[in-house]
Amino acid sequence: TKKELPERFKAYKHVWVFIEQERGIVHPVSWELMGAGRRLADKLNVDLAAVIIGPEGEATQQAVAESFCYGADLVYIVSNDLLVDYRNESYTKALTDLVNGYKPEILLLGATTLGRDLAGSVATTLLTGLTADCTELDVDADGSLAATRPTFGGSLLCTIYTLNFRPQMATVRPRVMPMPKRIARPVGRIITHSLGLVEHDIVTKVLDFLPDRNSAKSNLAYADAVVAGGLGLGSAENFQLVHQLASTLGAEYGSSRPLVQKGWVTSDRQIGQTGKTIRPKLYIAAGISGAIQHRVGVEGADLIVAINTDKNAPIFDFAHIGIITDAIHFLPPLIAAFRERLSPHCRDRIAG
Amino acid sequence: MHIVVCIKQVPDSAQIRVHPVTNTIMRQGVPTIVNPFDLFALEAAMELRDKFGGEITVLTMGPPAAEDSLRKALTFGADRAVLLTDRVFAGADTLATTYALAAAIHKIGEEYGPPDLIFAGKQTIDGDTAQVGPGIAKRLSVVQLTYVAQITSLDLEARAIEVERRSEGGVQVLRTRLPCLITMLEATNEIRRGGMIDALRAARTDIVKWNAHDAGIADISKCGLKGSPTIVKRVFAPSKREEKAMLVEGADQPVSALIDAIFKRRPNLETE
Ligand SMILES: Cc1cc2nc3c(=O)[nH]c(=O)nc-3n(C[C@H](O)[C@H](O)[C@H](O)COP(=O)(O)OP(=O)(O)OC[C@H]3O[C@@H](n4cnc5c(N)ncnc54)[C@H](O)[C@@H]3O)c2cc1C
Ligand SMILES: Cc1cc2nc3c(=O)[nH]c(=O)nc-3n(C[C@H](O)[C@H](O)[C@H](O)COP(=O)(O)OP(=O)(O)OC[C@H]3O[C@@H](n4cnc5c(N)ncnc54)[C@H](O)[C@@H]3O)c2cc1C
Numbered sequence: 001t002k003k004e005l006p007e008r009f010k011a012y013k014h015v016w017v018f019i020e021q022e023r024g025i026v027h028p029v030s031w032e033l034m035g036a037g038r039r040l041a042d043k044l045n046v047d048l049a050a051v052i053i054g055p056e057g058e059a060t061q062q063a064v065a066e067s068f069c070y071g072a073d074l075v076y077i078v079s080n081d082l083l084v085d086y087r088n089e090s091y092t093k094a095l096t097d098l099v100n101g102y103k104p105e106i107l108l109l110g111a112t113t114l115g116r117d118l119a120g121s122v123a124t125t126l127l128t129g130l131t132a133d134c135t136e137l138d139v140d141a142d143g144s145l146a147a148t149r150p151t152f153g154g155s156l157l158c159t160i161y162t163l164n165f166r167p168q169m170a171t172v173r174p175r176v177m178p179m180p181k182r183i184a185r186p187v188g189r190i191i192t193h194s195l196g197l198v199e200h201d202i203v204t205k206v207l208d209f210l211p212d213r214n215s216a217k218s219n220l221a222y223a224d225a226v227v228a229g230g231l232g233l234g235s236a237e238n239f240q241l242v243h244q245l246a247s248t249l250g251a252e253y254g255s256s257r258p259l260v261q262k263g264w265v266t267s268d269r270q271i272g273q274t275g276k277t278i279r280p281k282l283y284i285a286a287g288i289s290g291a292i293q294h295r296v297g298v299e300g301a302d303l304i305v306a307i308n309t310d311k312n313a314p315i316f317d318f319a320h321i322g323i324i325t326d327a328i329h330f331l332p333p334l335i336a337a338f339r340e341r342l343s344p345h346c347r348d349r350i351a352g
Numbered sequence: 353m354h355i356v357v358c359i360k361q362v363p364d365s366a367q368i369r370v371h372p373v374t375n376t377i378m379r380q381g382v383p384t385i386v387n388p389f390d391l392f393a394l395e396a397a398m399e400l401r402d403k404f405g406g407e408i409t410v411l412t413m414g415p416p417a418a419e420d421s422l423r424k425a426l427t428f429g430a431d432r433a434v435l436l437t438d439r440v441f442a443g444a445d446t447l448a449t450t451y452a453l454a455a456a457i458h459k460i461g462e463e464y465g466p467p468d469l470i471f472a473g474k475q476t477i478d479g480d481t482a483q484v485g486p487g488i489a490k491r492l493s494v495v496q497l498t499y500v501a502q503i504t505s506l507d508l509e510a511r512a513i514e515v516e517r518r519s520e521g522g523v524q525v526l527r528t529r530l531p532c533l534i535t536m537l538e539a540t541n542e543i544r545r546g547g548m549i550d551a552l553r554a555a556r557t558d559i560v561k562w563n564a565h566d567a568g569i570a571d572i573s574k575c576g577l578k579g580s581p582t583i584v585k586r587v588f589a590p591s592k593r594e595e596k597a598m599l600v601e602g603a604d605q606p607v608s609a610l611i612d613a614i615f616k617r618r619p620n621l622e623t624e
Binding site: 020022023025027085086088089092112113114116117119120121123124125127128129130131132133146150151152154155156157158159160161162163164165203204205206207208209210211212267273274281282302303305306311316317318319320321322323324325330333334337338341 | 363445446447450477478479480481482483484485486487489490491495496497498499514516518519520521522523524525526527528529538580581582583584585586587588589590592593595596597598599600601606607608610611613614617618
C-alpha cells in the first residue's frame, strides 16, 4: 500500500553514485554502478551524478574526470586533506551533508568493506532505507526504486522498496553489474562542497596502513578466466592441479568454501555468497557440487565448465559444458593439452 | 570492564529448503544456530575479559525462542544475557532493528553499568546486510570499527583502543576512543568450548527478558514493520536456466572433446 510521498521528500531528485576511492585508486565497482545508475537516470529522465570524496590533488581530480567518461552529468566533490584515509566519521559527514544539501532520490554505493561501512552510517543518520547487496536495480512505473537481492543464500530473490523515505539507498557487490564502456568525454559541471571538519573533530586516528602485498593479492573478481576446485579434489595436494591449470590458462584460481575452512586455500580465494562474485569469460569448476551459495557467485560467467563424477550434481543445472569424470585423473592430461593448444600469446589474451 | 555482544539467532541456512510450489521458505524443522560470525565477536570479547577482567552481556532481539541462542552464549562463557522480545519488533528492517537494539544497550548501561565496548558480527547469514553494527553505533553516537581483524591494544585508563581493520587494499591500523562498537571479521579465533563451570553457571543464570516498555522504548512507531522504511514487495524464485549443460560423455578422447567444446562456444578464447 503506497501512500503519497511526504511533502518534505518531494524535492529529492536525481540518481547519485558514490565513487569509492581508496589511496588514490577508484574501485571498479563504482564504474559498474555508474552503468546501472545511468539506466535508472535515463528511465526517470533525471541526472546521474557521481559523488567524489577524497583528499585534494591529482588522484581526486582524475576520479572526477573519469566519472564523466563513465556517464556522469555532473559531479559533487568534497575534497580535503583530512579525507586522505577512509574514516567513517569524516566520510559519513561529507556524504550526509551532500545528501541533505542537494537531495538525491537514489543513492548507490558498492558493497565493499568501505561501502558497507559508510552506507550503514549514512542511512541511519538520514533515517532512510538501505537495501543491501542488490543484484538488480530498476524503476517502477511510478518511479520508485525496485531493488532486488538474493535471500537465504540465493535460493530466493526479493524485491525491496523504500517507498516513503528519501533517498532510496542500495549497495551492490563488485562484479554483479556489467562494466560499462568508457567513452572519452570532457569534464562537465562540478559542484564543490566543503567538509566543515578539522582534524581535532575526528576521534579516530589512522596510525598506519599496511598495503596487501601485490603478489598475495588475488585479482579473482576481475579475472577473465578462473579455475576453481572443491571438496571433490580430496586433498590439498590435488588442489595443485587447479593451480597448474590456472597458470596454464593465465587464469586466477579459487575454491568453494569447505577448502577455505580446511585451510587448503586462503579466504580471499573463496567464491560464492560469502566469498567473491566473479564474472570471467571462462570458469572451470573441478570437484564442486554447485551448491546455491556457490552458484550465486559464478552465474555471471560467460562460459561455465564443470568437471564432476556425479551426473546429478547441481552444478550441471547451470554449467554450460559438463564432463562427468574423475577430476584428479582428468586434470593432468587437460593441462598438458591446453599447454599444447595455447600459444603463450593466446594465454596472455585470455588472462586479459 | 563491561562488554555488550550482540548476537542473532538464525536458521541453519545449510538446511534451508524452499517450497517448490509456493516459493516460501520451509522453516519447519530447520534447526537454528547462533549466527556464526557473532561467535568470533564473542570470543574476541572473552579474550579481552581474560586480560582485563569484567563482564560480558549478550543481547539479542528476536522471538521468545531466541532464548536458545543466549543459553548457548552463556555456556560459551558470557556472564549475562538479555532477550529483547515483543510483538512490536516483528518485521523490523535494519533501521528499526538498530532503534530497538540501541535502546536496549542504553538500558543495559543503566542497569548493569555503561559498556566500554559493544561487539557485533561482521554480518548475519540470513539477512546478510552488515548494516546493524554501523546502525547501532550511529544511534548510540559512538565510533564504529568494522571488519576488525585484531585488537592490538586496549587502555582502559586512557579510554583508548587500537585495532587492525581490513580495508579493500590493505589493513588500517586505527586508534580511537572508548566506548566504541566493533564488528569482528571472520577470523582464526575459534570459539572456546565452555567448560563444566560455564555450563553449570549457564544453567543457573536467568535470562533477562525485556519487552519494548522494559527496554525504555518510548516510541513504538519506530519499531518493527511500522518503523521500517524498507518494504519487501515480492519474493520469487530465480528463473531456471532452460538449457541444461552440454555433457561430454563417453568420448574416446575426453580431453580434446572438452577443449573442442570450449573453443566452439568461445572461439575468441583461442584466437583473440
Ligand atoms: C551461510 C552459508 C554460506 C556459504 N557460502 C558459500 C560460499 O560463499 N561459497 C561456497 O562455495 N560455498 C558456500 N557455502 C557452502 C555450500 O553450501 C556448500 O557446502 C559448498 O559450496 C560445497 O563445496 P564443494 O562443492 O566443494 O563440496 P561438496 O558439496 O562436498 O561437493 C563435492 C563434489 O565433488 C564431486 N566429486 C567427488 N569426487 C570427485 C572427483 N574425484 N572428481 C570430480 N568430482 C568429484 C562430488 O560429486 C560432489 O559434487 C555456504 C554455506 C552456508 C551455510
Ligand atoms: C531475506 C532478507 C532480506 C533482507 N534485506 C534487508 C535489506 O536489504 N535492508 C534492510 O534494512 N533489512 C533487510 N532485512 C531485514 C534484516 O535482516 C533485519 O532487520 C535483521 O533484524 C537484521 O539485519 P541482518 O540480519 O542483515 O543483520 P546484519 O546487519 O548482517 O548483522 C550484523 C550484526 O548485527 C547483530 N545483529 C543483527 N541482528 C540482530 C538482532 N536481531 N539481535 C541482536 N543482534 C543483532 C549481530 O551481531 C550481527 O552479526 C532482510 C531480511 C531478510 C530475511
